[in-house]
Structure formats: structure tokens, C-alpha cells
Amino acid sequence: MERGILLDTKTIILALAFGSFIFGFLLILFQYDQDKSHRIPFWIPAKFFQGAGTLIFYYGESVASPLVMMLSTILLLSGCAYEGWAVFYITGHPVSRKVHSSTTAGIIAICAGMFYLTPIHRMATTFLLHTLFYLLPGLAILQNPGKHSLLRTMLAYSYLLLASIFFASALQFLLMTHQSWPASGLFIDQITLPSVFFMMLISGFSMLLLAKEKIDSELEAALLAKNRFLQIVSHEFRTPLGLLSSSADIVYHYWDRLTPEERTTQTKRIRSGVEQINSLISSILSYNQPKIIDGAASGGSVAVGSLCQKIAEEAEAVWNNGQVFRLSIAENCGEGLVDENLFRRVVQNLLTNAFSYTEPGGDVTLRLARSSDMLLLDVSDSGIGIDLDDQKNIFDKFFRGQNIGSRRGLGLGLSIVQEALALLKGSIHVESSIGHGTTMHITIPLIPEPK
Numbered sequence: 001m002e003r004g005i006l007l008d009t010k011t012i013i014l015a016l017a018f019g020s021f022i023f024g025f026l027l028i029l030f031q032y033d034q035d036k037s038h039r040i041p042f043w044i045p046a047k048f049f050q051g052a053g054t055l056i057f058y059y060g061e062s063v064a065s066p067l068v069m070m071l072s073t074i075l076l077l078s079g080c081a082y083e084g085w086a087v088f089y090i091t092g093h094p095v096s097r098k099v100h101s102s103t104t105a106g107i108i109a110i111c112a113g114m115f116y117l118t119p120i121h122r123m124a125t126t127f128l129l130h131t132l133f134y135l136l137p138g139l140a141i142l143q144n145p146g147k148h149s150l151l152r153t154m155l156a157y158s159y160l161l162l163a164s165i166f167f168a169s170a171l172q173f174l175l176m177t178h179q180s181w182p183a184s185g186l187f188i189d190q191i192t193l194p195s196v197f198f199m200m201l202i203s204g205f206s207m208l209l210l211a212k213e214k215i216d217s218e219l220e221a222a223l224l225a226k227n228r229f230l231q232i233v234s235h236e237f238r239t240p241l242g243l244l245s246s247s248a249d250i251v252y253h254y255w256d257r258l259t260p261e262e263r264t265t266q267t268k269r270i271r272s273g274v275e276q277i278n279s280l281i282s283s284i285l286s287y288n289q290p291k292i293i294d295g296a297a298s299g300g301s302v303a304v305g306s307l308c309q310k311i312a313e314e315a316e317a318v319w320n321n322g323q324v325f326r327l328s329i330a331e332n333c334g335e336g337l338v339d340e341n342l343f344r345r346v347v348q349n350l351l352t353n354a355f356s357y358t359e360p361g362g363d364v365t366l367r368l369a370r371s372s373d374m375l376l377l378d379v380s381d382s383g384i385g386i387d388l389d390d391q392k393n394i395f396d397k398f399f400r401g402q403n404i405g406s407r408r409g410l411g412l413g414l415s416i417v418q419e420a421l422a423l424l425k426g427s428i429h430v431e432s433s434i435g436h437g438t439t440m441h442i443t444i445p446l447i448p449e450p451k
Contacts, residue, residue, distance in 0.1 A: 042100065047083070049082060050079030056075065070111050073111050087141065088137060124170045124174045127167070128167070130163075134160070135159070139160075141159070243318050246269075269313075302337075304338065304368070311347045312327050312351060312366050314348075323359075324364070329368045333368060338446055346442065354379055354438070357404070370446065377442035378440065381437050384434070385437055388433070395418040424445070428440060428441065
């Protein structure tokens with residue numbers, strides 16, 4: 001039977017080549033002028049490798065040169081591998097440069113070894129490698145739990161169908177005899193190539209839509225992170241602004257009655273409030289820098305007891321509304337490496353809550369001790385307490401207990417404490433009951449000051 005009766009084989013090959021180039025240019029337009037973090041590695045070279053390899057194969061059949069056909073095979077297989085790496089990236093399985101470089105080297109070595117194979121076994125090996133490079137990304141998509149959208153399913157099954165087609169072609173070549181060449185040619189021309197053409201169209205468009213979906217989800221996550229950051233910053237501004245307001249009022253109304261020591265104390269508090277606001281502004285200006293959103297600045301050596309006392313006195317000056325405040329700091333706290341901003345965030349928010357939910361005349365207590373290289377911080381109050389059912393949710397953003405009444409607040413304080421402790425590698429344990437107050441037990445690893 002004459003090859004190409006039903007379909008024009010060379011036209012299909014040419015269409016595959018130009019289709020790959022067109023997809024490559026579409027991807028360039030798709031990723032043009034976007035944030036580099038949103039660009040998908042390996043994808044654009046994959047399409048150009050596939051296009052170039054198919055085009056060389058189209059013209060190489062007429063010259064029948066082994067070197068030309070080897071170059072075509074290298075480009076086609078590398079394009080398939082790179083496309084697989086791009087799929088892995090889109091579906092959350094990044095591939096290291098080392099893996100893809102070693103794969104490329106392996107493809108070149110295998111193609112060089114094909115010189116010593118018969119034409120039949122050479123084609124079978126090529127199809128088996130194509131099978132592998134489409135099977136792996138297809139399985140990776142299906143095995144990714146919780147992310148089976150219609151697009152992902154379409155992409156996965158198009159790759160698995162491509163793998164099946166290539167595997168069937170490989171078996172066809174492995175099992176054929178010299179007399180079966182015409183039948184094999186018909187199988188390749190009329191089944192393999194058209195199927196590959198249509199499956200590549202489906203996978204190409206599915207992958208393009210998936211990439212857009214991934215970028216949209218990343219932008220949405222960035223927007224949520226920005227909103228969270230602004231909420232935290234707004235919440236954290238309250239204490240330094242309150243400190244500035246109260247100290248400025250004292251200085252303005254009672255300057256003549258203050259002793260030199262009291263004037264110095266109020267001046268230091270004003271300066272501390274300004275420093276805190278400057279720190280928050282620096283965080284806002286540095287928002288795009290890594291980890292700034294979480295406040296994870298590098299820790300330095302601090303006198304922990306003195307720092308804790310300073311934070312406690314500032315919080316008391318702002319939030320004490322007639323409560324009895326007791327401060328107990330063990331003498332052995334010493335110095336250590338700890339992130340001052342994160343530590344301040346923990347102590348400040350715990351004391352703010354303790355004062356806010358304790359009636360005038362009630363007790364608020366802060367105790368700080370050190371056991372080996374572990375800071376032990378307890379903040380307790382005799383306030384309204386936390387219902388047992390509410391305790392499992394108190395670290396959720398914007399959650400507020402059932403018994404808070406008309407007290408103002410955003411429900412962010414304890415979520416900020418928990419996030420700061422996570423960065424400090426610390427932990428928090430709550431003891432509370434309605435009407436009997438609350439105690440927060442905090443542990444924070446403290447790295448000793450190197451000698």
C-alpha cells in the first residue's frame with residue numbers, strides 16, 4: 001500500500017513544526033514584561049526545540065543523513081523533556097537545573113549511541129524516550145492531590161494519550177519484520193502522526209490556560225499577603241501612637257510639676273514611640289524584600305530583661321486603665337540573640353489584650369524567667385477569661401470571643417503573636433476560663449551570646 005494515501009504525512013510534520021514555533025511565540029507574548037517570578041522556566045525553549053527538531057526531520061528525510069536525523073532527535077527529545085519540566089513547575093513540582101542539565105546530557109549520549117543500532121531499533125528507542133517524557137508529567141499532574149481542575153485533567157490525559165501512542169509505535173517497531181515495513185509506515189503516517197498533532201494542540205492550549213491560572217492565583221495570593229501586611233501594620237501602630245499621645249499630654253500639661261527624672265522618662269518614651277513608628281515605616285518601604293512581610297529581621301544580641309521591662313512599661317503607659325500591674329523579671333535572663341521586633345510584637349500584644357479585657361482594679365502580671373537557653377514568659381490577668389469553645393479559634397485572624405461585649409478590637413493581636421512566635425521558633429499555651437482570667441505561657445529559644 002502506498003504511504004500517505006489517507007493523509008499527507010509531510011504536511012502533518014510541517015504543521016507540527018510550525019505549530020510548535022507558533023506556540024513558542026505565543027508564550028513569549030504571554031510572558032512579555034511580566035514579573036520574572038511569574039515566568040515559567042524551560043517552556044519557551046521546549047517549543048522552539050520541538051519546532052526546530054520537527055523542521056529538521058521534515059527536510060532531513062530527503063537527505064537521509066544519520067547526523068541530521070540525530071540532531072533532529074536530540075532537539076525533539078530535549079523539547080519534550082523541557083516541556084515536562086515546565087509542566088512540573090506549573091503543577092508545583094519544580095525541577096532543578098542539575099536534573100534538567102543531566103537529562104539533556106543523557107539524551108545526547110543516548111542519541112549518539114543510536115548510531116550503533118539498526119534503523120528499526122533506533123526508531124523504537126526514540127519512541128520509548130518520547131513515551132517516558134510524556135508519561136512522567138501526566139502522572140505527576142494526576143498524583144497532585146487537591147488540584148484536579150478540568151484543565152489539569154485535560155492536560156494530564158492528553159499527555160498520557162501521547163505516551164500511549166508513542167509506546168504503541170515503539171512496540172510496532174520492536175515487533176516488526178522486514179516484510180511488515182509497509183504496514184508499519186501506514187500505522188505511523190495515518191495513526192501516530194495525526195494523533196500526536198491533535199494531542200499536542202490540546203496539551204498546548206491546556207498548558208497555556210493553566211499557566212494563566214497559576215499566575216492569577218499567585219497574584220491573588222500576593223494581594224492577600226499585602227492586605228494581611230497592612231492589617232498587621234495598622235494594628236501595630238496603635239501602641240507607639242498611644243505612647244506618644246500619653247507622654248506628650250503629660251509633658252504638655254504637667255511639665256512644671258515633673259521632676260527631672262520624670263521628664264527624662266517621658267522624653268525616653270516619646271523617643272521610643274518615634275523609633276517604633278520609624279521601624280514600622282521601614283517595614284512598609286521594604287515590603288517587597290524577602291521575609292519583611294513576616295517581620296523576620298535578623299536577630300541581634302539584646303539584654304532580654306531590660307528590653308522586656310521597657311516594652312512592659314510602654315504598654316502600661318498606653319493601656320493601663322486602673323489595673324494593678326505587676327512585673328517580675330528574673331535576674332538570670334541576661335543577654336542573648338533574639339529578634340527584638342518580633343519579641344516586642346509578642347509582649348506588646350499580650351499585654352494589650354491583658355489590659356483591654358481586665359476591668360479597672362483587676363490584676364495584670366508579667367513574669368519573665370530563663371531556664372538554660374529558653375525564655376519563659378507568662379502574661380496573666382484576672383479579666384473576663386476565654387470560653388473553652390473559643391480557645392481553639394483565638395489565634396485565627398479577626399476572631400473575637402463571645403463574651404467580649406462592647407470592647408473595641410480587630411481580633412488580630414493573638415494571630416500576630418502566633419506568627420511572631422513561629423518565626424522565633426517559640427510556642428504558646430493558654431490557660432483560661434470564663435470569669436477567672438487568662439494566663440498565656442510562652443517559651444522562646446534564646447541563643448546565648450557568643451564569647
